[in-house]
Amino acid sequence: MAKIIVVTSGKGGVGKTTSSAAIGTGLALAGHKTVIVDFDIGLRNLDLIMGCERRVVYDFVNVINGEANLKQTLIKDKRTDNLFILPASQTRDKDALTREGVEKVLNELAKDFDFIICDSPAGIESGAMMALYFADEAVVVTNPEVSSVRDSDRIIGMLSSKSRRAEQGLEGIKEHLLLTRYNPERVEKGEMLSVEDVKEILAIELIGVIPESQAVLNASNSGQPVILDTESDAGQAYLDTIKRLLGEQVPFRFLTVEKKSFIKRIFGG
Amino acid sequence: MSLLDYFRSTKKNTASTAKERLQIIVAHERKRRNGPDYLPQLERDILEVIRKYVDIPADQIAVSLEQRGDQISVLELNVTFPDDKR
Ligand SMILES: Nc1ncnc2c1ncn2[C@@H]1O[C@H](COP(=O)(O)OP(=O)(O)OP(=O)(O)O)[C@@H](O)[C@H]1O
Ligand SMILES: [Mg+2]
Numbered sequence: 001m002a003k004i005i006v007v008t009s010g011k012g013g014v015g016k017t018t019s020s021a022a023i024g025t026g027l028a029l030a031g032h033k034t035v036i037v038d039f040d041i042g043l044r045n046l047d048l049i050m051g052c053e054r055r056v057v058y059d060f061v062n063v064i065n066g067e068a069n070l071k072q073t074l075i076k077d078k079r080t081d082n083l084f085i086l087p088a089s090q091t092r093d094k095d096a097l098t099r100e101g102v103e104k105v106l107n108e109l110a111k112d113f114d115f116i117i118c119d120s121p122a123g124i125e126s127g128a129m130m131a132l133y134f135a136d137e138a139v140v141v142t143n144p145e146v147s148s149v150r151d152s153d154r155i156i157g158m159l160s161s162k163s164r165r166a167e168q169g170l171e172g173i174k175e176h177l178l179l180t181r182y183n184p185e186r187v188e189k190g191e192m193l194s195v196e197d198v199k200e201i202l203a204i205e206l207i208g209v210i211p212e213s214q215a216v217l218n219a220s221n222s223g224q225p226v227i228l229d230t231e232s233d234a235g236q237a238y239l240d241t242i243k244r245l246l247g248e249q250v251p252f253r254f255l256t257v258e259k260k261s262f263i264k265r266i267f268g269g
Numbered sequence: 270m271s272l273l274d275y276f277r278s279t280k281k282n283t284a285s286t287a288k289e290r291l292q293i294i295v296a297h298e299r300k301r302r303n304g305p306d307y308l309p310q311l312e313r314d315i316l317e318v319i320r321k322y323v324d325i326p327a328d329q330i331a332v333s334l335e336q337r338g339d340q341i342s343v344l345e346l347n348v349t350f351p352d353d354k355r
Binding site: 145146149150153154157161187190191192193194197200201 | 282283284285287288290291292294295298299302
């Protein structure tokens with residue numbers, strides 16, 4: 001049985017696509033056959049982050065409308081085995097995704113894949129609702145910042161009331177908190193909400209903390225998911241996150257400022 | 270703590286302000302989510318009625334509906350009057 005995981009947030013620009021690319025790649029690296037589905041209709045970006053933008057021929061909406069089949073549409077990742085991408089359409093028609101259409105495509109993917117990662121658009125409109133509706137698990141991407149935390153709480157509310165699992169009275173969606181763009185230095189100065197603060201407010205299980213990192217921009221510049229940059233802090237933090245997602249117990253890293261030199265300790269900075 | 274941090278700490282810690290504000294607004298919005306759709310309008314109506322007598326700000330009134338067991342729902346109304354208007 002395939003597991004459907006939605007990567008969602010409410011607020012825009014917090015790192016959903018970056019995280020979807022990393023999580024999908026990480027699961028495939030761990031040997032699971034994985035597809036990442038871009039639900040951001042009209043604003044396709046997953047293809048760029050995955051570095052396959054020039055290989056897009058058909059898209060999600062073409063498959064729903066029967067204009068192409070999955071085999072023609074899925075893009076096989078060139079670097080990572082077991083990994084496929086289903087690109088979003090660039091149509092401006094917001095209602096291009098129908099619940100029946102999405103269900104049909106997900107059911108077909110479920111026959112072939114172990115994991116289906118749904119990269120949600122921002123907001124709480126139909127696109128975001130469509131991305132979370134069929135989910136078994138949710139990765140709630142949150143920045144340590146007031147509006148992001150508040151929006152995450154709203155999305156958590158949606159997960160427990162507006163999903164298929166909620167409507168059919170099944171066991172609820174398993175929710176994970178992924179805190180991204182974390183800056184330990186600012187946390188220590190009292191300028192940024194800490195992991196503990198956000199955990200306490202949202203009250204869902206913490207699956208990972210990704211530091212604010214230059215490696216993320218470098219990765220997106222070159223169309224390589226950051227998890228492949230195994231030297232980088234963000235890459236390693238995503239690798240830890242995948243292990244936790246697969247049930248392993250892994251200590252959290254990158255939560256504190258690295259030890260500074262004596263001079264810096266005296267004078268700060 | 271370094272010398273610089275010492276002087277910095279006299280500044281207000283904005284993270285704790287953020288946390289307090291979030292705790293309040295999130296609790297408020299959760300209650301509303303779980304309550305019936307008419308609750309916000311009921312709250313506004315009650316506020317209007319009270320304002321006929323006393324001028325209170327909108328954030329000084331809280332209405333919540335709580336389920337107590339299967340049979341009873343309790344409508345709780347919490348109004349804070351300003352000191353000089355009692
Ligand atoms: N850990 C990080 N460190 C530094 N920059 C980051 C990090 N995570 C994400 N970013 C940057 O934040 C921006 C938004 O990221 P991303 O596109 O993944 O967000 P999104 O939630 O998918 O946005 P949208 O809501 O528009 O779909 C990008 O410029 C990305 O490089
Ligand atoms: Mg995105």
